[in-house]
Amino acid sequence: MKGLSRRAWIGSGAAAAAAAARDSLVLGFIYGGPKNDLGYNQAHAEGKQTLRGYPFVNALDEASVPETVAAEESMGNMIFQDGAQAVFATSFGHFDPFTLNVARRNPNVQFFHCGGLWQPARHPQNVGVYFGFIDEVEYLSGMLAGFATRTNKIGFVAAKPIPQVLRNINTFTMGARSVNPNITTKVVFTGDWVLPVREAEASSSLADQGIDVLTGHTGSPRVIVQMAERRGIFANGYQFNQSSMAPRGFLTGAEWHWGTVYGKYAELLRAGKSVSDGSIPRRLTGTLKDGFCRLSPFGPQVSPRARQAVAEASAKIIDGSLQIYRGPIRDNTGQLRIAPGVTLGVTDTELDKMDWLVEGVLGRTRS
Amino acid sequence: MQADVAMEEWGVVLGVAAGAVRGSIPYLFVSLGECLTEKSGKINLGMEGVLLMGAMTAFAVSDQSGSPWLGLLAAAIVGAMLGAVHAGLTRFPKVNDVAAGIAMILFGSGLAFFFGKQFVAPMAPQLPLIDLGSWSASPAIHSALRISPLFFCGIALGFALHFVFQRTRWGLRVRAAGDDPLAARSIGIPVDRIRMTATVAGAGLAAVGGAHMTLYFPGIWSEGISGGQGLMAVALVIFARWNPLRCVAAALLFGGAQALGPSLQAAGQAGYYHLFNASPYVLTLALMALTCSRHGGVSGAPGALGRNG
Known part of the structure; x- marks a missing residue:
């Protein structure tokens, strides 16, 4: 049984996922509540669904992620096991300190948060924020x-x-x-x-x-x-x-119409752009005119x-x-x-x- | 302007009264269920979990079958099953009622959230209402007098339980099991069986209270639907001193207190809303402090409450 340890098993799974990830852009989404609440979380989940129209994207999500250290766990799993190249945290409380912590530990992964306030002096460079004005x-x-x-x-x-x-x-x-x-x-x-x-x-x-x-x-x-x-x-x-x-x-x-936003990010990420070097705007916002x-x-x-x-x-x-x-x-x-x-x-x-x-x-x- | 002011004042009275009727139902069923359980000597803190499981089951079954009554029945059965698990666990001499109850809160709510995932969606068929207000031209009064049949069932149940405890042989045996199980055993009362029955029935009742939340007010399934009502109802039993009639009165009071904050704000009293919104919780604390201190202890408690033996 030694040869089939949990760690090895997870490791091989991660390797397979990473292999699959090479041909597609893996994006992870976490929501603070159920995906079918007819409200805030469903709006984000629908936004993620529109990424089906982008064949190069493989989008994963997890619902009802609490605003606790469990959020770090969820984001970490998306990165290590599924090979996510960018993670979108949608609930306000996911931002500080959870998204920031995971971002510090994974400088090669990009993080985007809905509604957070990014501070240049204190927060890591690979974090961007997005929001709409309704x-x-x-x-x-x-x-x-x-x-x-x-x-x-x-x-x-x-x-x-x-x-x-x-x-x-x-x-x-x-x-x-x-x-x-x-x-x-x-x-x-x-x-x-x-x-x-x-x-x-x-x-x-x-x-x-x-x-x-x-x-x-x-x-x-x-x-x-x-x-x-x-x-x-x-x-x-x-x-x-x-x-x-x-x-x-x-x-x-x-x-909300987050599909517009997520589509935009998908295009930018596929083109190899990143928020760390400034080729993706730190703060992506939009209004009615922009279809947000x-x-x-x-x-x-x-x-x-x-x-x-x-x-x-x-x-x-x-x-x-x-x-x-x-x-x-x-x-x-x-x-x-x-x-x-x-x-x-x-x-x-x-x-x-x-x-x-x-x-x-x-x-x-x-x- | 005069008419507006009158309307606002009336609105608060009406809101609190209507709130007492529709908001008291979960408290009513959970507290009566808990009262029955505790009279037999068991404590079931897991009522919060039972309430959520009842709410979810009623909504799911009503949605799938199209019959809210079937949903109500299913909720009662699932609640009774959770009660049986609790009673089964706490039969063993070294299992603590309170600890097992806390585990049951987590178990019941976790189960409800897990199976309820796909039912966060729109609406299930709702329980029919009894319309007592068709004589009134005011839509506010009319709406306040559309009353759920569960309300009348709950009130009747309170009286029935009171009668059972005071006047019937079975009620006496339940009280005996709760007050002194050793003495009860010595005259041949099957204490374990009575406690099992009381806990199962109590949890079944509590689940009906949960069904009210998803099948009438507010009429949706959401993970945040209970807001701790199951736990407050358990506290309410202590305040009501294990008397079913006092449980009814206390449940009405809590239902009304719950509506106080929103209706005051709607009437234009905009300040202190956090304070008024907290009124059911403040009430719980205040009443507990009051009832426990005046008589130097909790009088009326079943003698062997929460003790196995």
Whole structure:
């Protein structure tokens, strides 16, 4: 039995994998939750699936990788056993220190993280980050909500008051109010990314308060969309296409399209480029225009008028004539946040510090 | 504006009341199940695992067969099986109930996550509701009064268990097994068999509580669905002093507390949401401290709780 030790067995497996890896580009993906959550993780898993269209790529993935040292284990296995040349870590908590540690130990492998903040002084050179700016899509989604509401009250179930979530609440509200300035948005913070029972309670309470369009920003707002359908009100999704949860009341939603990003990386890596020597950008970001994100297909109750208005606004955003962060913009306490005449692009880093809710939102960012 | 304020205040009351009805069901079934188990002298901390396994099984079976009732039945059976494993393990004199229970939490939740992977997908057929609110023009009231039949079953079960413990021969034997197994054995009561039955039935009930979560509220299967409700319900039994009627009251209280944070925020009380969201947990701690200290100990506990012999 000595001759068949586990180590030797794994070693031979790794050699075979490495041999296979020579003819194809092996990419590894790790997700923080299940691949079929109809939310954040599924959006990434679908992105990885589009790599099937690239015959030179062999893409592997692992779901529900915890944000612990187990993430290092998973990435390590992809590198040593499957010969992965690049690893994509998609959950925020995978970045520091887990991805960074594995990157330090494997300088010849490239690491890409979704949403991490790379610091030149402290972090290894073979780590890149990528992210999308979905504000404009939230704005368009909010416009449809603005056309649909009868009570002029919109509900938003949010996980945490962090800048990314606040940007979505604000742009959604701004989109809705661009159609009808009497609209207000009520926000309920649940406190974490996946809390199905509390999300359902929050949705139900908002419906009790007379809102008639419900949306949210959680790991997967499918509970929110489903509760809206049950209460007979409209729903806008987020992260991924959730129309299946609300066949009657679904309007649209802002969803990620990571396939664009992963395809881009696959092409760059095949051409022998690397983030260490700067031939792959350290920070790869994009917006609606770049196809990083998009609107979900419209539901059956979206009016032709709303369709047309959103199509026009979308075209204007893409050609640059509609800037959604154009001053004056006040927060909901009346303070001027973006001065008249000032316009911030969605990629402006100033917006990453957002800690306020825009005029028309009922809620507070501090607890 | 006046009407808005009235609506907001009403909304909180309604939200908490409706939350007490729909949110109490998992607490109700788990705590009654645990109450039955503990009355016989066993502790089953593994209820968290049973709850998750019940939730997953109900959703999976409902999805595959198209019948939510079949899902409910399957959940009860799977729960009972987990209960049998726990009871079987802890029969041995040197196996500690609490340690085995913690192992069962990990086992049950791991199993549920493993088999539940493919069921994270959309929706399974849901349990039908009893519509008591069709008289109301307000959609909020109407929705609050669409009540799951499991709620009424749970309340009835609380009364039934109370009756069984107080008035029936079998109830007396369960209590005897829990209070003093040696004395019970000496008059010929089959203690091991009674404990096995109570643990199996208790876990079966708890699994029905899990089925409620995936077949009505919130009506999906997700790995984060329980949020520790199984463990809180075990604590709730201590607070209810092993009295099924008090379990019912405590479950309603916890269900309502769970809805307090979201409904206050929805009504415009935006601050301190972390505090209000924590109310079920704060309540658990506060009640435990209160009930344990006033009488200098936990009165009403079965005499041989958690001891083998």
